[in-house]
Amino acid sequence: MEKKLQELRKEIDSIDNEILKLLNKRMEIVKKVGELKNTSNSPVYRPEREKEIIKRLSELSKKEGGILGYEEIEAIFLEIFAISRTLERKERIAFLGPIGTYTHQAAESRFGANAKYLPLLNIEAVFKAIANKEAKYGVVPIENNTEGVVGVTLDSLKKYDVKIVSEICMDIHHSFASYQDDLKNIKRIYSHPQGYNQCLNFLETHGLLDVEFIPTESTAKAAQMAAEDQESGAICSKIAAKLYNVPLLFEKIEDNLANRTRFIIISDFKTQKSGNDKTSVIAKTSHKSGALFELLKKFKEKEINLLKIESRPNKDDTFNTWFYIDFEGHIDDENVKEIIDSEDMLWLGSYLRDC
Numbered sequence: 001m002e003k004k005l006q007e008l009r010k011e012i013d014s015i016d017n018e019i020l021k022l023l024n025k026r027m028e029i030v031k032k033v034g035e036l037k038n039t040s041n042s043p044v045y046r047p048e049r050e051k052e053i054i055k056r057l058s059e060l061s062k063k064e065g066g067i068l069g070y071e072e073i074e075a076i077f078l079e080i081f082a083i084s085r086t087l088e089r090k091e092r093i094a095f096l097g098p099i100g101t102y103t104h105q106a107a108e109s110r111f112g113a114n115a116k117y118l119p120l121l122n123i124e125a126v127f128k129a130i131a132n133k134e135a136k137y138g139v140v141p142i143e144n145n146t147e148g149v150v151g152v153t154l155d156s157l158k159k160y161d162v163k164i165v166s167e168i169c170m171d172i173h174h175s176f177a178s179y180q181d182d183l184k185n186i187k188r189i190y191s192h193p194q195g196y197n198q199c200l201n202f203l204e205t206h207g208l209l210d211v212e213f214i215p216t217e218s219t220a221k222a223a224q225m226a227a228e229d230q231e232s233g234a235i236c237s238k239i240a241a242k243l244y245n246v247p248l249l250f251e252k253i254e255d256n257l258a259n260r261t262r263f264i265i266i267s268d269f270k271t272q273k274s275g276n277d278k279t280s281v282i283a284k285t286s287h288k289s290g291a292l293f294e295l296l297k298k299f300k301e302k303e304i305n306l307l308k309i310e311s312r313p314n315k316d317d318t319f320n321t322w323f324y325i326d327f328e329g330h331i332d333d334e335n336v337k338e339i340i341d342s343e344d345m346l347w348l349g350s351y352l353r354d355c
């Protein structure tokens, strides 16, 4: 067996040499693309091009009977693209921190382990960092399939001059971490309110519903607090518990195992059309009967498929609202452009549909 293993490893080594040669060759070309982009200051990150490459390679692999499927090819190539991007231009990525949040995990899934990250302590700070050009990209959560939308994100999209350039959908699994083996000794539970509310069944069955709940800005912050408070527990991500060295007692404790969060990547540019795009806008309607109906009718007339509509309060002394709307299509599509130009709408971005 040892001899056979050595032979196989030798084969792997020579293939790795070829891969390395080809990767270096690829990166030389990528650097030239970067130089070209830098002369016109055009965006490095082109999600639609990345998607096109992954799709093409998956089809090729399938056609040739390759062992790798779409997901494996995507995982490998997203890392390659992440390195390409840092070679083209070293750009900072701000995200809702601290490190170890699900948002950090989402950011890493797109920008790789090698990128320059800027963890910020609240969602609005991420928007400010993009608007002030302290970072090129920002990653923030926008909605969860059990808890609904993240209000601060919608409000910040209205307040700051940024554009949505991409979206990421990620499965969220919570863990319970604590130094206490006996749950009866737990006096406080730290978590982000959304995380806490997603684990109510677990808390009830383990007699933890009556324990004092201390809300934190993020689930990673909860792990950090639990690390400093031996009589507490945290509902957090697995990586956060590891990062702050709090023993993991239970995993996948959420009520709904199909717990998914949609994140957006914000920046300062318009993305190219991919053919499978989503557009987000903020719409205001006048305060008269049928105004929302009239707006929705326009979408029907232009044959635009709505994906989401959320109302948000004006936050003044009235109960007036505005609407956050997602729909199919790209601002470069005639019908999309027409509706945005003809209505009281703020365009938030058109981007590859990934959720």
Ligand SMILES: O=C(O)C(=O)C[C@]1(C(=O)O)C=C[C@@H](O)C=C1
Residues within 6 Å of the ligand: 030, 033, 034, 044, 045, 046, 047, 049, 050, 053, 080, 081, 084, 085, 088
């Ligand atoms: O094609 C480009 O525009 C590139 O910059 C190259 C490349 C790649 O590595 O293939 C890198 C970054 C972009 O997000 C898309 C693709």
